[in-house]
Amino acid sequence: MGDIIAALDVGTTKICAMIAEVEGEEHLTVLGVGQVPSRGVKRGTVVNVQEVTSAIGEAVAQAERTANIRVANAFVSFSGHHVESVPNRGMVTLSPRGTRSVTLEDVTRVLENASAIHLPPNREVIQTLPRMFKVDDQEGIREPLGMEGFRLEVDALVITASTVAVQNLVKCVRANGIEIDGLVLQGIASGMAVLTPEEQELGVAVLDVGGGTTDVAIFLEGSPWHVFATQVAGYHLTQDVAIGLRMPLAMAEALKVRYGHAQPKWVSPDENVGVEGFGDDSRRTISRHFLAQILEARAEEILDLVWRGIKASGYDGLLPAGVVLTGGSAQLAGFRDLARERLKVPVRIGHVPDLRGLPEEFHSPMYATVVGLLKWGAKQPGALSYGQIRSDAPQEEDWWGKMGDWFRRLLP
Numbered sequence: 001m002g003d004i005i006a007a008l009d010v011g012t013t014k015i016c017a018m019i020a021e022v023e024g025e026e027h028l029t030v031l032g033v034g035q036v037p038s039r040g041v042k043r044g045t046v047v048n049v050q051e052v053t054s055a056i057g058e059a060v061a062q063a064e065r066t067a068n069i070r071v072a073n074a075f076v077s078f079s080g081h082h083v084e085s086v087p088n089r090g091m092v093t094l095s096p097r098g099t100r101s102v103t104l105e106d107v108t109r110v111l112e113n114a115s116a117i118h119l120p121p122n123r124e125v126i127q128t129l130p131r132m133f134k135v136d137d138q139e140g141i142r143e144p145l146g147m148e149g150f151r152l153e154v155d156a157l158v159i160t161a162s163t164v165a166v167q168n169l170v171k172c173v174r175a176n177g178i179e180i181d182g183l184v185l186q187g188i189a190s191g192m193a194v195l196t197p198e199e200q201e202l203g204v205a206v207l208d209v210g211g212g213t214t215d216v217a218i219f220l221e222g223s224p225w226h227v228f229a230t231q232v233a234g235y236h237l238t239q240d241v242a243i244g245l246r247m248p249l250a251m252a253e254a255l256k257v258r259y260g261h262a263q264p265k266w267v268s269p270d271e272n273v274g275v276e277g278f279g280d281d282s283r284r285t286i287s288r289h290f291l292a293q294i295l296e297a298r299a300e301e302i303l304d305l306v307w308r309g310i311k312a313s314g315y316d317g318l319l320p321a322g323v324v325l326t327g328g329s330a331q332l333a334g335f336r337d338l339a340r341e342r343l344k345v346p347v348r349i350g351h352v353p354d355l356r357g358l359p360e361e362f363h364s365p366m367y368a369t370v371v372g373l374l375k376w377g378a379k380q381p382g383a384l385s386y387g388q389i390r391s392d393a394p395q396e397e398d399w400w401g402k403m404g405d406w407f408r409r410l411l412p
């Protein structure tokens with residue numbers, strides 16, 4: 001029997017748990033799944049600890065029952081508009097005399113060194129991911145383990161978030177007796193599930209358009225390169241329909257999923273749908289074309305917001321593989337084509353790959369995050385995860401900094 005790992009995706013619409021067995025890096029067998037409608041999460045952030053704690057407990061209990069395994073640790077998804085990523089470099093000395101080979105401990109140390117950035121007390125580091133390593137003068141190294149050298153350097157991506165948001169989520173998970181193996185950004189997790197190695201290498205942006213957040217992760221040269229999240233997603237599409245057509249949210253949601261379209265130009269102006277609105281004699285018909293107009297306006301806003309964020313990062317010209325859409329809202333009819341027209345890059349929908357034991361309905365792009373968490377856990381890329389990151393991580397003696405001081409002292 002291989003190792004057992006668990007994933008927990010705490011979304012705005014649903015909370016999903018999965019348990020899998022890992023053999024090697026690639027062979028995952030899903031043993032149990034659990035899913036409950038989300039409670040106490042708003043725009044990707046915990047707003048009610050009790051509600052989220054009990055919803056997590058239910059989702060995990062379902063997965064545990066099918067797998068017949070008790071979950072003690074899990075990889076947990078994280079999101080929120082307060083998430084930021086900054087590139088930073090780290091450096092450690094391998095050996096002051098002679099060379100020696102790089103160990104896993106050195107990789108952890110150098111990532112710890114890269115994580116030591118100055119942050120206000122209300123923010124903390126949740127992940128530090130290597131983009132590229134350098135051993136002495138040799139640059140562009142992906143796998144430094146076993147290489148000989150004097151010095152190991154890393155060009156890393158440091159992901160930070162609001163401390164309150166992190167602590168609240170951690171509390172909800174731990175209250176269920178579950179330790180956190182790592183907090184993984186939703187966009188990165190989704191990318192792990194749906195991207196091909198070639199896309200990750202060439203340059204691609206994952207847009208996970210969920211219920212309360214749209215998570216963006218840019219992958220380049222095989223690694224996550226930049227991440228951010230916006231607070232506009234599926235819930236806003238539903239809310240616009242409810243307001244525009246004066247109906248309860250639950251009905252607007254059902255109407256959106258069943259008859260919605262993001263491109264009114266493909267919907268006949270003569271097509272009508274019977275709906276119930278507010279009030280007593282509220283049975284009426286609405287134009288499907290009008291419904292599509294409402295959805296198009298908000299879908300365009302989501303895409304424009306995301307593109308503005310990508311442009312601001314400066315990576316908009318480095319995405320030959322274009323955009324891959326995941327999350328429940330990626331399933332809105334016409335959304336992919338709208339994205340293609342609006343962003344003028346190749347766009348595809350990222351369906352979850354076939355994993356042994358994964359029930360058919362979990363292949364929807366809605367489950368990219370939870371499956372991606374499992375893949376992340378199986379691969380355990382040499383990254384620093386939440387729990388490993390110590391805010392008091394010792395600053396490695398910076399040789400270059402010291403030399404700089406020495407030179408400065410010589411100056412008049």
Ligand SMILES: Nc1ncnc2c1ncn2[C@@H]1O[C@H](COP(=O)(O)OP(=O)(O)OP(=O)(O)O)[C@@H](O)[C@H]1O
Nearest residue numbers: 011012013014210211212213234327328329331332
């Ligand atoms: N066929 C469909 N057409 C349009 N929208 C859909 C469809 N199916 C699901 N959705 C929307 O997808 C959203 C849920 O997506 P998802 O499960 O990815 O969100 P989440 O992970 O719970 O939330 P988040 O990641 O934003 O915190 C809901 O807003 C729902 O209306």
Ligand SMILES: [Mg+2]
Nearest residue numbers: 011186210369
């Ligand atoms: Mg989600």
